[in-house]
Amino acid sequence: xxxxxxxxxxxxxxxxxxxxxxxxxxxxxxxxxxxxxxxxxxxxxxxxxxxxxxxxxxxxxxxxxxxxxxxxxxxxxxxxxxxxxxxxxxxxxxxxxxxxxxxxxxxxxxxxxxxxxxxxxxxxxxxxxxxxxxxxxxxxxxxxxxxxxxxxxxxxxxxxxxxxxxxxxxxxxxxxxxxxxxxxxxxxxxxxxxxxxxxxxxxxxxxxxxxxxxxxxxxxxxxxxxxxxxxxxxxxxxxxxxxxxxxxxxxxxxxxxxxxxxxxxxxxxxxxxxxxxxxxxxxxxxxxxxxxxxxxxxxxxxxxxxxxxxxxxxxxxxxxxxxxxxxxxxxxxxxxxxxxxxxxxxxxxxxxxxxxxxxx
Numbered sequence: 001x002x003x004x005x006x007x008x009x010x011x012x013x014x015x016x017x018x019x020x021x022x023x024x025x026x027x028x029x030x031x032x033x034x035x036x037x038x039x040x041x042x043x044x045x046x047x048x049x050x051x052x053x054x055x056x057x058x059x060x061x062x063x064x065x066x067x068x069x070x071x072x073x074x075x076x077x078x079x080x081x082x083x084x085x086x087x088x089x090x091x092x093x094x095x096x097x098x099x100x101x102x103x104x105x106x107x108x109x110x111x112x113x114x115x116x117x118x119x120x121x122x123x124x125x126x127x128x129x130x131x132x133x134x135x136x137x138x139x140x141x142x143x144x145x146x147x148x149x150x151x152x153x154x155x156x157x158x159x160x161x162x163x164x165x166x167x168x169x170x171x172x173x174x175x176x177x178x179x180x181x182x183x184x185x186x187x188x189x190x191x192x193x194x195x196x197x198x199x200x201x202x203x204x205x206x207x208x209x210x211x212x213x214x215x216x217x218x219x220x221x222x223x224x225x226x227x228x229x230x231x232x233x234x235x236x237x238x239x240x241x242x243x244x245x246x247x248x249x250x251x252x253x254x255x256x257x258x259x260x261x262x263x264x265x266x267x268x269x270x271x272x273x274x275x276x277x278x279x280x281x282x283x284x285x286x287x288x289x290x291x292x293x294x295x296x297x298x299x300x301x302x303x304x305x306x307x308x309x310x311x312x313x314x315x316x317x318x319x320x321x322x323x324x325x326x327x328x329x330x331x332x333x334x335x336x337x338x339x340x341x342x343x344x345x346x347x348x349x350x351x352x353x354x355x356x357x358x359x360x
Contacts, residue, residue, distance in 0.1 A: 002134045005033040006126035007354040008108045008118030009167035010219065010325055011317045013260055013279040014176075016235060016286055017253035018161040021203040024177050024257045026264075027167040028217065031354040032107040032118055036127040038135045041099040048079060050104035077156045078121045079104065082128035085152040085193070090136045092194045100135060102128070115225045116349065117322025122164035125153045142356075145169050146206070147197040151188070154181070159232045166206050171356025175261050177205040211353075212267040218311065218326040218334065220302045221347040226321030235290050245289050252282055269329050273312035276327050280314035287319070294319030302346045309337040323349070 007029040011018075014025025041047070079102070087097055104127075108120040126149045133140045133148075146169045150162040161178040179201040187196045211217075239246055256278045263271035280295075280303070287294040295303070299315050302324040306313035311326040324346075328334065338348040 001037055001039045002131055003035055003037040004127050004130035004134060005035045006123040006130070006168045007171060007356070008032045008034075008116070008120065008123055009164045010118065010323060011163070012173075012217075012325060012327075013276060013314070014253055014257040015283060015315075015317060015319070016232075017250050017257075018163050018176065018178060019159070019232065019236075020250055021178060021180055023250050023254050024175050024205070024261065025161070025163050026173065026175055026209070026257060026260060027163050028173050029167045029171040029354045029356065030118060030219070030351040032116075032351060034104065034106045034108060034120060034123040034127045036124070036131040037103045037105070038131045039101050041101050044099060046099045046101055048076070048102045048104070050075070050079075050106070075104075075121060075124050078125045078153060079128050081156045082125045082149065082152045083132060085155070086129050086132040086148055089148060089193050089197070090132070090138060092192055093138060095136050095138070098135075102131070104128075115322075116221055117226060117228075117317055119164035119168060119317075121157070122149070122153060122162075123168045125149045126165060126168040142169050144197055147201070150179075151184070151193075151196075154184075157229055159229060159236060169356070170206060170208065171354050173209040173211055173264070173353065175205070175207040175209055175257070175264075177203060179204040207261075209261065209264040211264060212269050212272070214330045215269045215272065216328045216330075216332070216334070217353065218306070218328060218337070219316075219349040219351050220306075220324045220326070220338075220341050221349050222296065222298045222302065222321050222323065223345060223347055224296065224298065224321035226318055228318040231292060231294075231318040231320055234292055235286075238290050242289055249282060249286050249289075253279070256282060269327070273327050276312035276314055276325075283315060283319070292320070296320055298345060299324050301344045302341060305340045305344065305346070306337060309333060309340075311337065 009027050012026040017023040018025035108118045109115050129148045149165045163176045166176045180203045256275050260275035295315050303313040306326040311328040313326040316323045316325045
């Protein structure tokens, strides 16, 4: 049996803007995992099994007289896409394909099956790609896993930056800028998959960051799951109408995140905290102009409690539920802060930063 794992992730800053090129975000990998195990099948039939995902519901929307199924929140779509794409890559290496059983096990959901918002679709994609490559004895680097996972994930989701893929592959704290999606689409129609993953991708930037000594990350869960893909759809639909304001948001977000990266490089916790607060305000304005809910009341409560203890806090990811993050230093009374969260129906998550061994 071969088992590969991939960690979950949290966005720290740069959400929504990261969908565009040249707009950085900061993410962190956390020590909750999706594990994918693969064994050679004893018969001519393979299986894909997941204890957590067997009850997954299907979402659909009405388009005129048609019922259109939206499978972007269904993890099996990501697993199948990862298998198909990775096997396509293996075929190009003249590897004979075999039949196998695949078992998926996840820590990224709560005990009752609710998603924490830790990027389970990205993690299951990355873990599946790694397991398939290992099964076929294909040597791989982090870059190869990232590129195969990003193509596979994007083909299902149709939007997104693949920042969660990068965090799941590289681990730790990262600064991330997305690639040129139009370029990638064009290349995939004109070249083999092996050629495309071997190329430099325009715009893509993944930088490992070292957090300052004494800086702590706290994570609170709103206990309300959110759908990133549907929120991104809504904001994408508004881009043209909000042209000037959207461009201003991108510029301000870029400036904020670059300053935050400076904070990491200088070991300056106060600068990082200041930019967390700036990014919160930018996202609040972005939500207002798009008429979407990013910072729901429970997340506001999470943030306000953290701020009253001297932490710098904001929503993480698309918002409208899921998690909030707090940057603190050694002066913060973490126990008291988390007690206040619990009193207000915010669940502290005992998560820590997960480092991944670098594979060149």
